[in-house]
Amino acid sequence: MSWKENQIDKFAKGKERSYVTALENRLDKLERDIARAKVQRGAQSASSGPASSPASATLITRGQRKEESHLNELVSDFGFLSVNATSRDFDGLAQDVFAQLILAPSTLIRLPLREIDVLPSRQTVTSLVQHYIDQDLALYPFISETKIFGSVEAMYEGHASPSDEWTVFLILAISRASLSRCGEDMSYAEAVRYAGSVQRHAKMVLLPGSLQAIQMMLLLVQYSIRDPRHFDGWYLAGAAARMTVDLGLHQDPPKSEKMKDSQLDLRRRIFYSVYSIDRATSMIHRRAFSFTDDSTNVQEPKFSVALSANHTMRKSHPATELIQLRKAASGPYLSLYQSGPDIINDPWPTLCSAHLALNKWERQLFMTDVQGTQKCLLRTEMLYIKVVLLSPARLSRPLEEYGQLLIFDHAYHYSQIMSSLVTDGVTAARCSSYDLLRTTFVAQTIVGVLADYEDLCFSDTMPSPPETPDSTVIPPLVVFSGRERLGLAITMLSMLDRIVQELSRKYGLPSAWISLKPHFNRVSATLNARRASVNGHN
Numbered sequence: 001m002s003w004k005e006n007q008i009d010k011f012a013k014g015k016e017r018s019y020v021t022a023l024e025n026r027l028d029k030l031e032r033d034i035a036r037a038k039v040q041r042g043a044q045s046a047s048s049g050p051a052s053s054p055a056s057a058t059l060i061t062r063g064q065r066k067e068e069s070h071l072n073e074l075v076s077d078f079g080f081l082s083v084n085a086t087s088r089d090f091d092g093l094a095q096d097v098f099a100q101l102i103l104a105p106s107t108l109i110r111l112p113l114r115e116i117d118v119l120p121s122r123q124t125v126t127s128l129v130q131h132y133i134d135q136d137l138a139l140y141p142f143i144s145e146t147k148i149f150g151s152v153e154a155m156y157e158g159h160a161s162p163s164d165e166w167t168v169f170l171i172l173a174i175s176r177a178s179l180s181r182c183g184e185d186m187s188y189a190e191a192v193r194y195a196g197s198v199q200r201h202a203k204m205v206l207l208p209g210s211l212q213a214i215q216m217m218l219l220l221v222q223y224s225i226r227d228p229r230h231f232d233g234w235y236l237a238g239a240a241a242r243m244t245v246d247l248g249l250h251q252d253p254p255k256s257e258k259m260k261d262s263q264l265d266l267r268r269r270i271f272y273s274v275y276s277i278d279r280a281t282s283m284i285h286r287r288a289f290s291f292t293d294d295s296t297n298v299q300e301p302k303f304s305v306a307l308s309a310n311h312t313m314r315k316s317h318p319a320t321e322l323i324q325l326r327k328a329a330s331g332p333y334l335s336l337y338q339s340g341p342d343i344i345n346d347p348w349p350t351l352c353s354a355h356l357a358l359n360k361w362e363r364q365l366f367m368t369d370v371q372g373t374q375k376c377l378l379r380t381e382m383l384y385i386k387v388v389l390l391s392p393a394r395l396s397r398p399l400e401e402y403g404q405l406l407i408f409d410h411a412y413h414y415s416q417i418m419s420s421l422v423t424d425g426v427t428a429a430r431c432s433s434y435d436l437l438r439t440t441f442v443a444q445t446i447v448g449v450l451a452d453y454e455d456l457c458f459s460d461t462m463p464s465p466p467e468t469p470d471s472t473v474i475p476p477l478v479v480f481s482g483r484e485r486l487g488l489a490i491t492m493l494s495m496l497d498r499i500v501q502e503l504s505r506k507y508g509l510p511s512a513w514i515s516l517k518p519h520f521n522r523v524s525a526t527l528n529a530r531r532a533s534v535n536g537h538n
Helices: 005-010 021-050 061-079 095-107 122-137 147-156 160-181 186-197 199-205 211-226 232-246 261-285 318-337 347-368 372-389 400-424 433-452 482-507 511-536
Strands: none
Touching: 095 199, 095 232, 122 147, 122 160, 147 160, 160 186, 160 199, 160 211, 160 347, 186 199, 186 211, 186 232, 199 211, 211 232, 211 261, 211 433, 232 261, 261 318, 261 372, 318 347, 318 372, 347 372, 372 400, 372 433, 400 482, 433 482, 433 511, 482 511
16 A cells, blocks of 8 residues: 555544544543543552652542543433434433533633623724624624624623623634634634633533524634634534534425525525535545435525626625535535445546536636635635545545646645735635645645655656546646656645644644654655756756
């Protein structure tokens, strides 16, 4: 097995796990950790003897005892209460335990629980809320601007509900975290303080059986994407998806069920926000979707679409473009990553149709008035998806040489766009931890291509396209000479390294990058030596 195949298989493990199974596994691990701690405490107490000091005898702090008690209760209650979003009460357990079932497996480091006594100025809050609306709500419109500003007013007038505080402070936390340049600056510290201040409301807002609970959950998911040090976004996204399906939001209500247009539109906005986040999260981790496309039947929410003044650009909502991107990628990903354990003998029909759909989406995106930075971020997602689809672990044999050069082309264009984004302070704030994980996978994949297909990448001879039915449109390759591609490869590795280093200042180095870096450096050194040799012969 080549290095590339080994790495792809390594990081694809677990992709078939369901959210509930993963939740159970995490809880089992917590239970084992508690049992191990008890054994170690007993052994240490026995070895310390009667002459031990009071400090050494007190092996567990009051906070640790409280945490152990909570975990024991959580593990015990899990057998009686499933993660069922329609359970309004279960012998009094639902209200008390549901939030713990959501938060315990997804919490990596506990946030400091501090109340905020004095609100920032209205000007500061309005600025941060508008930043959230422009950056995050534009893509995931699961809550109305009216509701957000209503919660802000309730905060200043002194009659805010727990959901009002949860909404406002998490929005402030999301905005502050996105504006942070590193994990130690004041902006990030404020984000952590805002997010920590609402944790006391978790049991009151993360209640099963309501649309509002999903909205509150999605705010927490968005924060986890901006603060991966404290939360595991995959667990939170999975919980939001499970709650959405349990409430039936994955199906439009029958026409016989009378529902106001505003309520129906809100249902659809919530569903497609969950859909988009679930697809993004699953593809980043190369894991299974929480639900399939075949199980859903929901019309897209209504956004105003009209021609602009010059009649050349189509007015479009960013969320619409994101939904279309997710739909174009979802089916092919299901076929290549999630359609059972069978080995894939011929991926090209799926790959070709996927590239055709994604290229069509990109052409339409260029014709919209979606803001420039947002267009760039959407394009990087599209290019990442192409790399992912070309790298499934279930192929019966490595992808043909033509496919390896396709990966090269997509990885280079991805690196170009992301590099331009992270080198500008304003646009870098728009990049999330998901962009860091995407970049790490692109780097991992292209290093595998360069290591396993070095002669191919730098040859002047282009490989033949794969054999497909006559009606299949093969994605075209960008034509470069071997020397040109060598220069592009060196530039690409330099850009990928710079992107990771810049984003890791904010989000920390991914473990996959730490594992990859020695091989990354060796491949980079080999390419530089090859270029020196080529230049020396000329």
